[in-house]
Amino acid sequence: MKVNKTTSKPRRKPAQSRSSNTVDCILEASAHILVSEGQGKLNTNHIAKIAGVSVGSIYQYFGNKETILAELGNRHIDEMLTIIMATLQKLPSLDLKEALETMVHAVMDAHKQEPQLHQVLVRELNKLDGYTRVEELDGVLLNLTESFLKSRAHEISSEDLKLASFVVMQTIENLTHQGVLFAPQIDLSKLTKECSHMLYCYLTG
Amino acid sequence: MKVNKTTSKPRRKPAQSRSSNTVDCILEASAHILVSEGQGKLNTNHIAKIAGVSVGSIYQYFGNKETILAELGNRHIDEMLTIIMATLQKLPSLDLKEALETMVHAVMDAHKQEPQLHQVLVRELNKLDGYTRVEELDGVLLNLTESFLKSRAHEISSEDLKLASFVVMQTIENLTHQGVLFAPQIDLSKLTKECSHMLYCYLTG
DNA sequence: ATTTAATGTGAGTAAATGCTCATATTATAG
DNA sequence: CTATAATATGAGCATTTACTCACATTAAAT
Numbered sequence: 001m002k003v004n005k006t007t008s009k010p011r012r013k014p015a016q017s018r019s020s021n022t023v024d025c026i027l028e029a030s031a032h033i034l035v036s037e038g039q040g041k042l043n044t045n046h047i048a049k050i051a052g053v054s055v056g057s058i059y060q061y062f063g064n065k066e067t068i069l070a071e072l073g074n075r076h077i078d079e080m081l082t083i084i085m086a087t088l089q090k091l092p093s094l095d096l097k098e099a100l101e102t103m104v105h106a107v108m109d110a111h112k113q114e115p116q117l118h119q120v121l122v123r124e125l126n127k128l129d130g131y132t133r134v135e136e137l138d139g140v141l142l143n144l145t146e147s148f149l150k151s152r153a154h155e156i157s158s159e160d161l162k163l164a165s166f167v168v169m170q171t172i173e174n175l176t177h178q179g180v181l182f183a184p185q186i187d188l189s190k191l192t193k194e195c196s197h198m199l200y201c202y203l204t205g
Numbered sequence: 206m207k208v209n210k211t212t213s214k215p216r217r218k219p220a221q222s223r224s225s226n227t228v229d230c231i232l233e234a235s236a237h238i239l240v241s242e243g244q245g246k247l248n249t250n251h252i253a254k255i256a257g258v259s260v261g262s263i264y265q266y267f268g269n270k271e272t273i274l275a276e277l278g279n280r281h282i283d284e285m286l287t288i289i290m291a292t293l294q295k296l297p298s299l300d301l302k303e304a305l306e307t308m309v310h311a312v313m314d315a316h317k318q319e320p321q322l323h324q325v326l327v328r329e330l331n332k333l334d335g336y337t338r339v340e341e342l343d344g345v346l347l348n349l350t351e352s353f354l355k356s357r358a359h360e361i362s363s364e365d366l367k368l369a370s371f372v373v374m375q376t377i378e379n380l381t382h383q384g385v386l387f388a389p390q391i392d393l394s395k396l397t398k399e400c401s402h403m404l405y406c407y408l409t410g
Numbered sequence: 411a412t413t414t415a416a417t418g419t420g421a422g423t424a425a426a427t428g429c430t431c432a433t434a435t436t437a438t439a440g
Numbered sequence: 441c442t443a444t445a446a447t448a449t450g451a452g453c454a455t456t457t458a459c460t461c462a463c464a465t466t467a468a469a470t
Contacts (some may be wrong), residue, residue: 043428046427053449054449056430064429093215126328150460175379190365223417249459259418262419263459
């Protein structure tokens with residue numbers, strides 16, 4: 001049976017500054033291990049050693065290993081959402097072609113934030129029972145895409161806006177993600193243009 | 206330091222039929238555990254129990270846990286390649302639009318083979334040091350796409366065929382993969398048309 | 411029928427890992 | 441300055457897990 005391990009067992013919340021520093025060290029060490037040594041080496045004793053902190057300190061602030069991953073995920077997803085949300089306000093004043101380019105560019109920027117960490121983190125968060133923020137992020141992006149397409153419905157030839165939203169959102173998400181991972185083998189500014197051009201052709205054609 | 210654990214330590218190869226049956230049971234049990242219980246529960250003792258086999262038997266045929274995953278990956282990738290290769294011969298006689306639809310359809314078929322297993326398996330294979338067949342599969346698909354685009358160069362407006370191949374290949378791969386995971390919420394035959402239509406617009410537009 | 415090779419078994423071992431707790435140190439409050 | 445709360449420590453326990461090995465069973469060879 002699967003149990004949510006990411007929210008139970010309440011722990012102390014940092015009050016003094018040194019303790020929130022400890023928390024940051026733990027999270028940074030975990031991120032570092034994930035990227036440079038892989039999930040297999042992510043164990044609490046090792047995290048403590050890399051963070052320069054004792055195991056006990058970890059369990060002052062995190063109920064278990066899973067909540068460390070969850071918090072790492074929360075922070076990362078929040079960063080991405082911030083970047084993407086900031087771009088939304090620019091869209092209404094732009095024409096369709098420009099708007100698509102801006103969207104792709106924004107998601108690209110979001111993915112440039114520690115792309116390796118993003119990849120490994122999403123992998124591991126998907127294994128975390130009860131952690132729903134990855135799906136939440138996807139849901140938000142899908143909704144944003146759909147309301148954007150609705151606002152441009154008169155310019156768009158597609159009949160099924162739900163399906164079109166799925167296609168647009170998945171295409172942006174995946175092409176930027178893969179592009180960033182393959183950079184600099186792939187020219188990201190060229191890819192941004194290519195991607196938005198494809199979507200423009202698709203939506204208008 | 207990272208070490209290839211997927212090829213070392215040679216083990217007995219099955220000679221009698223009961224032994225290759227044992228091997229199959231081990232692989233099937235592993236696949237079942239991965240899909241229904243997750244990577245966290247994939248340990249050799251549990252595999253043995255589910256397979257109805259003793260731990261010792263596992264180590265008669267697999268040098269370590271990693272080689273089980275590797276073999277599972279090999280078989281899965283071979284299946285996908287078989288399906289995709291079979292479609293290649295049809296392409297030359299088709300016009301661009303039909304050919305794209307056929308390609309998307311083929312990759313969709315390949316992904317319909319145990320989509321959940323595919324997802325988890327690719328996740329875990331990426332963590333396997335020394336296992337290169339996932340990248341190999343991607344490389345093959347990229348090359349096939351590129352030579353296909355070259356053969357249609359006169360119909361295609363794109364200047365950078367390498368970049369276009371990347372875009373086309375990634376788009377097909379991801380949209381089919383995600384589509385299959387979201388089915389039946391997503392209508393796969395509609396998605397196939399939508400995807401190939403988008404690529405057609407992109408390449409000719 | 412007997413020997414030999416192939417295959418199967420599972421208790422047991424060594425190592426890894428999540429986590430606790432008794433204790434020590436540091437900061438803040440009165 | 442003292443008392444109390446907050447924070448930090450790390451040895452060590454309980455559990456899990458990869459893997460071995462001495463032995464048992466089954467099939468093939470002669």
